[in-house]
Amino acid sequence: MSSESMGPLVLRAQRGDQAAIEALYQQFAQPIYRYVAYRVATAADAEDLTAEVFVSMLKGLPSYRQTGVPFEAWLYRIASARIADHYRRMRTRPQADLADDLADSATLPEDRILALQEIETLRRALRQLTDEEQTLVILRFVERKSHQEVADVLGRTPKAVRSMQYRALIRLASLLGSEEKVRHYLRGEKS
Amino acid sequence: MTEFHHDPDSLADQLDRLLPPDQPDQIGTDGGPLTEAAARLASAPHPTLSPDAMARIQSQMMQTQPPPQYQVRLAALRRLATAAALFVLVIAGTLYAARELGITLVAPAMSTLVNTPVNTAPAAATISTPITPAPVASEIVVTQVTPTVGQSPPPTDVPTAAPSVTVPAVATSTLVPIVPTPTESLPPTALPPPATVIPTALPAVIIVEGPVQSIDENIITIFNVDITLDANDPVLSVLQVGDVVRAEGEAVAGANTLMVMAASVAIIDLEVFIDPDGAIWRDPGDCSNPPPAAAPAPDWRARCESTGGSGSSSGDGTGGGSPPPDGGTGGATPPPEGDGGSAPPPDHPDTVVICHHAPGESGQQQTITVSWDAWVNAHSGHGDTLGPCQ
Incomplete structure (x- = not known):
């Protein structure tokens, strides 16, 4: 969906239209999760942060038009800010093991384990x-x-x-x- | 085949071909390490949010959802309040600046004297009662306070005998008072700063009343306002420093101080007469110099012909006042001589400070500096007194 076609949906969401809010969530939940998951250590952190991003989205919807950026870009900026907050919080407490996702992988099929290992390799490099x-x-x-x-x-x-x-x-x-x-x-x- | 991309743009173009945007299924590489790294990332099994996690997050989001419409209204209200506060600040700032700089905005109903036609205008300076300015005020009156030698000007909301610069309703000019720079030489009287007129669409008709501070060929100065007269205007031959005149004209565009190109100038505190031959007669203030037969000179005739030149007065107040009954006030005025005239002492000063009683406006006074001649020939004859006003 292009930025132009997002306009009416975002406008409805700003007016409190539940269906529009859900549609926005359904459209952007996976991309935001992927973005967050590559940037933090564990799937649990990624899920928590994704939830924070969408709660922030709802709170910020009324003032969204003032920012002047495409809606999707605005969401990614929220996600980036939440990730920065996450790492600030991490500095004050022990960091989680980066291999959380792989810890329970013993029961997974081999291709799944290889996929997780590849994701982890890329994640470590990206970070x-x-x-x-x-x-x-x-x-x-x-x-x-x-x-x-x-x-x-x-x-x-x-x-x-x-x-x-x-x-x-x-x-x-x-x-x-x-x-x-x-x-x-x-x-x-x-x- | 490895391709080499040693600059960002060629690499970006190559990546757009190998990994085009919005086409996740198309993944290619040219064998170079950079495109390979990008392709490896593009082809990796990306993390995915499970359906359970999707539902959890959605539930969490909906539980904390604020009422968006209410927030939209709040945002609009905040913007409205900000705009209102800015508007109030601008108005308050304008009023404060106007008050500090001596600009008084008046409503039309409060300026009847300003609107009086020139020919029937009273000799006194126009007095405009300051009121709280309304945004629709149709006139701007720059009120000048009584100039007093050695004293600070009184507050502008006490316009004692305040001559004025008047911009009638037809004008769309903007009056912008400016502060004189230190290099500017001020006249002996402590005057408020001059004003600047920036003409816009329509010409501004400026009316200035007050004593002449200086005369430089065909430019006279009243309250620091330079007024340019026609070089052939006969009034120039009779005008003297200290004469109270009323000048009407247009503001000159582009000047950095208020300048007026006068259409008409009239002396309003004494009678003058210029006959067709160019001979000039000025009412001396006493009965020593009778006017020519052709001169109307109603004041002089009423004062001198009815009493046989005794010096008493029955003036109508439009061109002169009552001379001091004892020839002086408080000993400050030179003693009368002969039929009421003043003889200059042998070593009189060039200029004197006097308290000028504006004709036609009882009780209106102003301290001005005039030449000795103006004092002897005019001001001493209609009730003015030597020394500043009390």
Whole structure:
């Protein structure tokens, strides 16, 4: 659904239309959860934070039009803020084990375990990037957003997003075990 | 085949081809490590919210849902209150600035004297009673306080004998008082700052009444307002510093101080007569200089012809006042000589400070500085007294 077609739905939600609120939730719950899940350590944290995002959405709906950004971008900004809050809270208490999701994986089928391991590998690599780079890479390649849509979320220009994407992918490729390959690549050598 | 993308733009374009936006099923790579990293992320089994978790979160969200309509109204009310507060602040600031700078806004009903035609206007300065300004006020009157040598001007809400600069209702100009810079030389009298007129669509008709401070060829100054007369205006040949005049004209565009191009200027505190040959007669204030036969000079004739030049007065108040019955007030006025005239002492000053009794307005006084000649020939003859007003 495009930003333009979101308008009436958002307007109805602002007026308290329950069906519209539910429709917004159904549309954005999974993308927001994916975004949050790649950025925090456990599925439980991701679920809690997703709930916080949608509660914040409801509270902020009356003032949404003042922000002047697409609705989806506004939601991602809320999610980013909630994640930042989460890590601030984490500094004051012991951090959860990053492998929570894998702890109970002994009873899962092998392909499921491999999938969880891949997610965990990507998550660990992503978390080495800056907050903005994480948001960019997740939105660009997990959610398949355009440079303009990413720019709306980050509050930057598309050109700045392209530059940031270049730096983020160099770093991510190195973190994912292609350091040697990246070096050759940057030198212009074929691997 | 590995492609090399050494700049962000070529990499972005390549990624748009290999991993196009909004097409999650299309995942490609060119063998380069950067596109491979992006493709690996794109093709990973992404975390998914289970249906149970979806329901839990939805339930949690709905339980904490505030009434959105109410909040919308609150937001609108907040904006309205902010706008109202800003409006009140602007109005209050304008009133405060107007009060501090001596600008008084008057309603039309309060300015009957201002609207009096020039020919029948009383000689006295226009008095406008300040009232609480209304946004629809059709006139702006810049009220000047009584200038007093060595004293601070009184508050503007006490317009004692206040001459005025009047902008009638036809004007759409904006009067912006300005503070004189330190390099500006002020006249001997302590006057409030001049005003600036910024003409807009319609010409502003300016009426200025008050004593002439200075005369520079065809430019006379009244209360720091420069008024340009026609160079051939005969009144220039008779006008003297200290004469109380009424000037009417248009504000000059682009000036950084109030300047008026006068259409008419009339001396209103004494009688003058200019015959067709250019001969000038000024009422000396006493009976020493009879007017030409052609001059109406009603004041002089009423004062001098009916009493045989005794110096007593029966003026109608439109051009002169009653001379002091004893030839002076409190000893400040030079003693009368002959039939009521004043003889200058051998070493008289060039200018004197006098208390000017505005003709036609009983009780209205103002302290002004005039030349000795103006004092002897005019002011001393109609009740003015030497020294500042008490």
